[in-house]
Amino acid sequence: MKTVVENVTCTFCGCLCDDITVEVEDNRISRVRRACANGRGIFLDYDPTPKKPTVAGREVEWEDAVAAAAEILVRADSPLIYGLSSSACEAQRKAIELADLIGAIVDTTSSVCHGPTGLAMQAVGEPTATLGEVRNRADLLIFWGCNPAASHLRHFERYSLNAQGTLVPNGRRDRTMVVFDVRPTATAKAADQFFQVLPDSDFEVLAALRALVQGKEIESDSVGGIPLGRLRDLTERMKACRFGVFFMGMGLTMSRARDINVRELFALTAQLNEFTRFIVIPMRGHGNVAGADQVLTWQSGYPFAVSYARGYPQYGPGEFSAVDVLVREEADAALILASDPVAHFPHAAAMQLKRIPTIVIDPVVNLTADTAQVFFPTCCYGVDAEGVSYRMDNVPIRLRGALPTVRPTDESVLDAIIETVKRC
Amino acid sequence: MSENFILVTGRTVKQASGLHKGKDTDAYRRAVTVVEMNPEDMARLGIGEGRLVRLHTSAGQMEAPVHAGALPLKMVFIPMGPEANKLVGPETDGTGMPSFKGLTVEVEPA
């Protein structure tokens, strides 16, 4: 017997496409419509069969796993709670409640993704808008250091390049697309103009554009490998457009000047508003990393790299961010929620996770779960559990469960751990 | 004989679909254990398509088959994942963010 569930939201990336249709047969998802190649696997490859949690690799009952996890956390002097980005807000709230309770450091994947973007926003601000403004108004799109053709596959069709909008009825034809990157990516190939920047030169190029926007003269013939004339032309184009949009990504946050790169871009965006309307939208990677920022901010005041060790929230990018904490061996236990740092952290930090007792809460066995002391196989928000996630432009979207909820949710596991810790 | 290249890491569609299959599967491992290089660089280093290349930094080293890709000279691309991360050092320059892009790596045929 087949059921069809509509308006399902895919949680793979910050696009949070909520127009997915899913067909369910024999309690598995048999077909997915409209999900992209990156997101389909969330639905099609998911096995909702309840599994038992494990402690030291052996299957145990849920209460025993909860007790084991609570004991690890209570014994720890300096626990780290990390991840959060692929879980729903309901669970993120619990993870932070737990951190507050035990005086943990809590950090999210933002630290290794758009953390520098957050730092830039804190320094100079961020003129932004929701994606519908882009679809309906934007006639100039500039993708800087990001590659949606690989990472956000339906971005062009739903929100940006190819989408039709109220003031952009002809979609692609009504828009000009510019790409800045260090290599000619698939995204660059879709562009009307590609600017290949020398590696680690984005800051200089952005500074030059800021100067040109202000009408200042630049003495060099080229900046960051780009001829000055091309930058001048782009400056005129930016000032003359109706509604311009920068999309930015890891090319700026992960290369040499990190947040200072992003700061320069945000300042440029603000300056362009003296001439026309210009906004910037960071290409958030995980499905609910924007939600993790939001929840941690409203509960603690700060978006990531927060320590509760003193009994109140302290903010410390570089000090309380997970990679630094692990590399300096300052965490003696870790709880990893909905992320895979063993796969995605620098080797030294990943190895440290293998040396301290870790608790992993995740729907699937990932590389971090492989080395965990305690592993909770939970359900997957958006597939077999409802919840709320925040899109890259901070629009909250309710996730449906296409399959019935049989496994415990991340939220319920964290709740059980909290209650057990309180009783210890 | 090794040369210095700039390393860029990032997402690919194969890496994403591999991770859905499971990070312990061959599909994932193959997707993240690969190096893209400009064919001119490959020729100069004497490495054929699909042959193994070794990369190292002060953080560590890894080996992977190399494929020709649309890259500027002296740049290599590795999909994000545990293989690329063997090369990424732990320093975050006080920002929390390691150097996932723009690292200098030594490259030689394996």
Next chain:
Amino acid sequence: MLGILNGKVYDPSNSVEAQVRDVWVKDGRIVSAQDVDCEKAEIIDASGLVVMAGGVDVHSHVVGSKVNAARKFRPEDHYGNTRERTALTRSGSGFTVPSTFLTGYLYAEMGYTTVMEAATAPLVAKHTHEELEDTPMLDMGAFITMGNNHFIMECIRDGLMEKARDYVAWLLNATKGYAIKIVNPGGVENWKWRRNVGELDDEVIGFGVTPRQIVTTLAQIAEELGLPHPIHVHGINLGRSTSARTTIETMATIEGRRAHFCHLQFLSYGKQAGTLHRSEAAKVAAMVNANPNLTVDVGQIVFGEATTMTSDGPLQYGIHMQTGNKWMNDDIENETGGGIVPIRYSRNNAINAVMWRTGLELALLIDNPWQVLLTTDHPNAGPFIHYPQVIKLLMDRGYRSAMFERLNPRGRKGALLPELHREYSLSDIAVVTRAGPARVLGLKHKGHLGVGADADITVYADLDDKEEMFARPRYVVKEGVVVVVDGALVRERRGKTLYVAPAYDTGIEADIREHFRKNYTISIDNFSVHADHFPHREMVCCR
């Protein structure tokens, strides 16, 4: 069961002023003495103390997308302003933009029990409700911004008033909001073209409607739907020298219908020679005095750190350009926009000095305290924790005058304030901080101590220094439970989310679905706030 005995009760809604009376509570409500088993009740001896209903804040920015962007954007606001967790309470941080738990605790410790979130964009309403769930101690509701809404403007353009009305009702249901909020009608849409509006009859680009039409249409709709609170208006020209004139014109254009004009201090300026605006509080106050259908809240400046945050996109850009301070902007598709800029108000700054006295002049020149409610438009004019300072300024002419003397001399020039000798009484304060807000919000069980009211009660020491008196209540009772003793929290409790659910013709849903398909990037089926999103709620009926 609880008895608060022998206190001096101020309950202006029930014409009680400074009467020594007992207040009895049972099952979260105020009851008469015969309904209580006095032997079994917990007793608070309030001899010599002042007893009022719990404070009601008619306009404050404390939860939701814009507030949280401000928190994230201003970590410097939080350093040194932290609160440790306790066995009962969560930790938190923040001064002008406190984190959610801290917001609830601070308000409660100040004797407030009901707070209205001043602005929520429909598309991000879920965010507001999530934060409401994490804001303890307070009953709260959210005003939904509609003054730049595309569907509504299209209806106005096409003369389809009933359709506009059904849409507004649908929207309030979908967002679980409390009231219609209007911010710079038409101007926020024009900002998406890098423009604004300056007159009530200016055109909204792309729609051919005017700010006047938007305000009058929504005022009419609020009445037809029988909403408990009338339209809540942040008018055009905030901060400009034309503001007093257009404020008065806007008040006139609604032709006797009910309306609440918020943070009116910011919209009561006129032009004078030189660069400084003049206070036109007298003219604006005269208009309010002549129109009993109007209520306002002050938006009083408090010197020190503040954070400007409104849905008024062009205004916020203007503040950024004027101050050079960092700027957040967020345009919300089809609905509204907004921005955030940190600011510091200084008595040495002539402009800030004029702003400061404009607010006080309004409060002292509007005769009827039921029409002029106390706010600082938190955190735009100052953080809510400074309400006690504002109370003291209203009650103590000497204190007011001393502060006036320390203002920048250019900002004092030609001021009316020194001539205003009026001092608010405790009864007046009870009106502007609880009875009046509850009444204008249509909250029949709040703001008073009559039988049947919610048992939200604040007990103050009767001190000469009114700031100290109101900063640190002796007791605060929420829903019949003592939650604060001597300014410190003793119990954590959840409040309720208050919302309205006006009826509408469901025939409109097909049109709304088409509107979403054409204009939005989210499916209409994923748009509405679901009840399970906020389990602690209470519907307030429409008339």
